[in-house]
Amino acid sequence: MHTEQAQRHFWLPVPNENLPGGVRHAFRGARWDGLASAETVCGEPVALAQPSELDWIYFPTCADCNSRLKGE
Numbered sequence: 619m620h621t622e623q624a625q626r627h628f629w630l631p632v633p634n635e636n637l638p639g640g641v642r643h644a645f646r647g648a649r650w651d652g653l654a655s656a657e658t659v660c661g662e663p664v665a666l667a668q669p670s671e672l673d674w675i676y677f678p679t680c681a682d683c684n685s686r687l688k689g690e
């Protein structure tokens with residue numbers, strides 16, 4: 619028997635390594651549980667850290683993550 623599985627994901631701002639600013643990527647799972655690194659929905663391995671309030675406000679949403687989640 620096949621049950622429909624809800625694709626859970628959460629968003630987290632990820633700072634760029636070299637440039638100021640960053641991008642808000644989506645990740646698989648219910649929420650960030652403190653992992654130091656993870657792979658984004660768009661397939662990029664990134665380092666994770668506790669984002670600041672400003673990161674949430676200023677980092678744009680990753681268009682690639684967004685379109686992949688919409689396509690599911």
Ligand SMILES: [Zn+2]
Pocket residue numbers: 642643644658659660661680681682683684
């Ligand atoms: Zn992304």
